[in-house]
Amino acid sequence: MPLFNDQIISMYGCGMTDREIRGHLEEIYDVEVSPDLISRVTNAVLDEVREWQGRPLDKFYAIVYLDALRAVYPQTRVQLCIVRMVRNSTKFVSYQGS
Numbered sequence: 001m002p003l004f005n006d007q008i009i010s011m012y013g014c015g016m017t018d019r020e021i022r023g024h025l026e027e028i029y030d031v032e033v034s035p036d037l038i039s040r041v042t043n044a045v046l047d048e049v050r051e052w053q054g055r056p057l058d059k060f061y062a063i064v065y066l067d068a069l070r071a072v073y074p075q076t077r078v079q080l081c082i083v084r085m086v087r088n089s090t091k092f093v094s095y096q097g098s
Contacts, residue, residue: 008041018042 011021018038025033070076 005041012042
């Protein structure tokens with residue numbers, strides 16, 4: 001069961017809801033999981049998650065952006081509008097008010 005718990009925690013960490021996790025487990029593993037099980041597994045790491053979320057942050061973080069699409073996949077269509085590229089990239093960023 002620990003490996004199964006790791007899968008649940010991984011999906012939770014990716015931002016999936018309890019309902020999405022249940023649906024995914026049913027689709028992939030053909031197993032029905034109770035909402036209570038999902039809650040118990042995710043609640044087991046809540047203290048650790050809160051500690052990580054409350055950690056002190058550095059003032060600046062360096063970001064390196066590497067684009068190897070042209071070299072590896074020359075037929076790839078690339079988003080050239082910088083505004084749309086930034087919008088699409090920021091959906092993966094967590095925002096917290098200061």
